[in-house]
Amino acid sequence: MSSQELTISGYFKNIYDGISSCLKGMFITIQYVFFKKHVTVQYPEEREELPERSRSRLFNDVQNCIACNQCAVACPVDCIYIASTRRAKDAPELKTATGTAIRLDLTQFVIDEALCCYCGLCTTVCPTECLTHTKDFEISMYAIEGMKYNYLDSEVKSWRTRLVKPEYL
């Protein structure tokens, strides 16, 4: 500050302080060049395994879905669209993997992944645990309409364990 008188000894002390504290810092940074392990992951050539609970693209196993509509109610951004019809009385009885009887026929199960906020609330209310988050996070697209996944579609049905790999690998 200008209020302080600058003496000759103070002048040289300033220079000494500046250089010595910079050298101290340089000593720490140079350790990172030679002695520390590299931490950068060279994505996409290298991939880290995501934790088990990672919340990425949603997947609905429509065979086990009882069209209870709870996920659509729980969704804070309303991005799940479900339609169903009452199952005919004379139709053969269907059961989910956990043994719950299916009384409604699912005619539409669409999730707009572009709207989805990946909060995970829909998966927690699902009684048959058919709606789950997958670890597939590479779902970017050129057209936003493509982000509407219809889980009754046979191609989308088989996406449970899909992980998109880059083409050159």
Add this chain to the structure above:
Amino acid sequence: MNENFSNQEKLKTDLLTINMGPQHPATHGVLRVEIKTDSEIVVQAIPHIGYLHRCFEKHAENLDYRGIIPFVDRMDYLAAMSMEWGYVLAVEKMLKTEIPLRAEYIRVLVCELQRIASHLMFFGTYLIDLGAFSPFLYAFQKREWILRLFEELSGARLLYNYIWIGGVWNDITDQQLKGIEKFCHEMDLEIAKYHKLVSGNSILINRLKNVGVMDQNLCFDYGLTGPILRAAGVKWDLRKNRPYSIYDKFNFEIPVGEGFKGTLGDCYDRYMVRMLEMEESLKIIRQCLEGIEAGDIQAKVAKNIKLPAGEIYSKSECPRGELGYHLISDGGKTPYRLKIKSSCFTHVSALPAVAAGQLIADFVATIGSIDIVLGEVDR
């Protein structure tokens, strides 16, 4: 020709208006500051906010109480756990829910880790503002570890939806607790390194001391909270002064500014208070690891939460200051009104008072030192 230029009366002088932001690396988000400068000196600074306004308060009126949690996450996306906790505290106080002890411990644990992560973010980005790049990389390595732990716990890196009404979503494993213990040890060494590398650096000290002084009176006038208030020398921390949850069980100090290198409440004090707070957080985490017991993590809460009619104001201490939720319920499934008192909003409002008379470069240092997140300013 010489005559024309020397004639001062004919030359018009005026203040130069410069727009800083909304796309400016030093404003940490979409803050636009309109500054009027007299050569290099800032005469007036007018912050313009609202570029990140997402109507969360209005949205909340149409959402059930569980569905609001992902939205409050997105306010302060660098300290989402603390945002959730503040909201959940308000709802639980209305419901009069008893929270299991293990859930309380996990909440303290994750929120203090979040405080460290948030302060590491401040440390890194602030030094980038001032021109030092490598501390940013070191800080992010440690922050990355915390985010990874949160991803294992909740499934997301930033927007967790982890703290639920009545408890927490997932239980923490013993292995993770051991990992946190190891992390605490590493973090001690790391903070010592930061002090050696940065805090004692004479370039940084000369850059920050006596710059952007926010003294006690200014803090009281504008209602500034958190590290800024503590840097001005006021020993005020909600965790200590109005203990919520189980914070009364822990032994920790409130670091306050002492004018470490210059004036009380300057940029260096604010920087230093945050660094000291990280050490205090580590203390709390260690006590948590000792005290945590096996038990439930979720209290019994009705499937469709309906709050009794009434209103509540609950506040909690977030990394950036006091966060308040004013919740009004009419007895229905959705809140009648949810008003959020964010600390960053009040901190931005104090900018013009500090900016007048500063150099432009010092103004950048001041904006960085109040550590705003625009998501919380605009909501």
